[in-house]
Amino acid sequence: MSDLERLVSLCPPPAVVDRAVLGRGVGPAIPASHLDLLNAYGTGCFDEFLWIYGAGVENKHLDIHSRTHGMRKILRRNTADGIREVLRSYGVDASELIQWGGTDNADSLMWIPVGDPVGWPTLIIESGQLGFTVSPRSSTGVLLDLLTGVLRTDVFPFDFPSENPSFSTDFIP
Structure with missing residues (x-):
């Protein structure tokens, strides 16, 4: 089972996904696995805390x-x-990093x-650069x-994730 299939099983995506977020815009390259993630979920928030970004999004x-x-x-x-x-x-x-996600606490996933x-690794940077973690895994x-708790980092609060993670496309600027 692929990571995406396991993620979808753990945290079902919305019934309707805005696929307009795929591959639009001028800027840095986006790994195919992230485009697959966006194809399944669209842009939005995991567990009311961790946001994923897309390319060419109006917001x-x-x-x-x-x-x-x-x-x-x-x-x-x-x-x-x-x-x-x-x-x-x-x-x-630092001028080469590409931010693919962030948290409500202003932490960055790049x-x-x-x-x-x-094979691009992810650098998770705590807001204010107080701490960081590197993961060799895709977004x-x-x-x-x-x-799933396999990756624990002091960058995120102790209560993340919840026991039943969810995904939401809602966004209030």
């Missing part, structure tokens, strides 16, 4: 390109030493674009690992 708060541009501006001004060191180990800098997009794998 700039859910658009990968808009969110990536904003985060790169922040990281260009100030990147914590530990994060810089991790990025150097991958041969990239791809480290090295090699084939199929779908990271979501699955977070929602």
Whole structure:
């Protein structure tokens, strides 16, 4: 069973998905696995906390390109030493990261674009760059690992995930 199939089994997607979020817009590349995730769920929120972004979304708060541009501006001004060191180990800098998700606490989930997009690791950065975690998994794998408790990080609150994770496309700016 694939990560996406396991995620769908754990947390069913909405009955109707806005597939207009797939692959539109000008900006960084998006791994095929994330496009598959968007095809299943659309943009929205897992467990009332963790948001996933799509490409070319009208709502700039859910658009990968808009969110990536904003985060790169922040990281260009100030990147914590530990994060810089991790990025150097991958041969990239903060200006290359691509933000594919975020939380209600302003934490960021970003791809480290090295090699084939199929294998891009995810850097989870706590708001204010107070802490971070790196996962070698795709966005779908990271979501699955977070929602099943396989991946635990101090970046997220102790009560995430809930016992019965859900997905919602609702968004209030």
